Amino acid sequence: MSARILDGRSIAQEIRREVRLEVAELTKRTGSVPCLATVLVGNDPASTTYVRNKVRACEEVGIVSVRIDLPADLSQEALLHEIARLNRDPSVHAVLVQLPLPPHISERRVLEAVLPDKDVDGFHPSNLGGLLAGSPLFVASTPLGILELLTRSNVTIEGKHAVIVGWSVVVGKPTAFLLLQQQATVTICHIKTRDLGFHTRQADILVVAAGKPGLVTGSMVKEGAVVIDVGVNRLADGGIVGDVSFSEVAEKVSLITPVPGGVGPMTVAMLLKNTVQACRLACGAAGRHGVELVR
Numbered sequence: 001m002s003a004r005i006l007d008g009r010s011i012a013q014e015i016r017r018e019v020r021l022e023v024a025e026l027t028k029r030t031g032s033v034p035c036l037a038t039v040l041v042g043n044d045p046a047s048t049t050y051v052r053n054k055v056r057a058c059e060e061v062g063i064v065s066v067r068i069d070l071p072a073d074l075s076q077e078a079l080l081h082e083i084a085r086l087n088r089d090p091s092v093h094a095v096l097v098q099l100p101l102p103p104h105i106s107e108r109r110v111l112e113a114v115l116p117d118k119d120v121d122g123f124h125p126s127n128l129g130g131l132l133a134g135s136p137l138f139v140a141s142t143p144l145g146i147l148e149l150l151t152r153s154n155v156t157i158e159g160k161h162a163v164i165v166g167w168s169v170v171v172g173k174p175t176a177f178l179l180l181q182q183q184a185t186v187t188i189c190h191i192k193t194r195d196l197g198f199h200t201r202q203a204d205i206l207v208v209a210a211g212k213p214g215l216v217t218g219s220m221v222k223e224g225a226v227v228i229d230v231g232v233n234r235l236a237d238g239g240i241v242g243d244v245s246f247s248e249v250a251e252k253v254s255l256i257t258p259v260p261g262g263v264g265p266m267t268v269a270m271l272l273k274n275t276v277q278a279c280r281l282a283c284g285a286a287g288r289h290g291v292e293l294v295r
């Protein structure tokens, strides 16, 4: 293997240490302790694990978390009512609705109900539009984590060709705009893209977020590229793999994220950062100009 591993776990640990200091400083200065409310509807095992990890990560850095677990058959109206209550509660600075929601509930409708100032997931149209304009209050944690992973690993983004596989609101689109903001040339590929390999072979920076194990093979990457594998695919034996055939791709590229231990821990770390930012917003300790995207 020739690639260097982009160790998301240790970079995320570094960020968590920073966040812990920020929480202590903010609390001392303003008297406010950042508080994240997580809303989980139903008991999907993966979602339950994600929420548990987020709550544990909050506790580690001194963020208060309020866990709201609701039954799978909850009506959309009742869920919207719960979110409205959290929006009004001044002791709650950040609201996260764990996806996916049961099929009878419109995710779009629910995400639009979260107050943009508390929308630490960055999925509200106002924050998505803000990203397009270059000044969102919040950017989704996974794309933000990808950007942080690249910058903290000293990867130059400006002028590079970044190819993103996947165009979801959760990962692909915000990642594309974040990298564009850093003045990369960006190509977005998706399920209807013809000859995916033609595009991925052009990438200096390749971000893969498709949810398809083995989608990107060694012949689909350029020598020396930087590869970020966002995919999380659970195998029948309980193991977890990404979307990239790790061993053959690692032979050719210069930097690669492992799965697990790459993007996943960064997502949680950036959620903590966003929660501290939400608390700053609430207590007037941050301006409303949004995330500083141009470095």
Ligand code: NAD
Pocket (backbone or CB within 6 Å): 142, 165, 166, 167, 168, 169, 170, 171, 172, 189, 190, 191, 192, 193, 196, 209, 210, 211, 212, 215, 230, 231, 232, 233, 263, 264, 265, 267
């Ligand atoms: P999604 O299903 O909403 O979107 C998948 C995207 O991939 C779509 O845009 C689709 O067009 C594209 N795609 C699917 N098959 C393709 C193919 N054969 N060729 C080209 N494009 C293809 O998924 P998502 O929410 O964006 O998540 C993507 C993956 O990232 C999943 O495995 C998910 O579990 C993972 N994920 C990881 C984290 C993390 O923190 N590590 C966070 C969010 C999502």
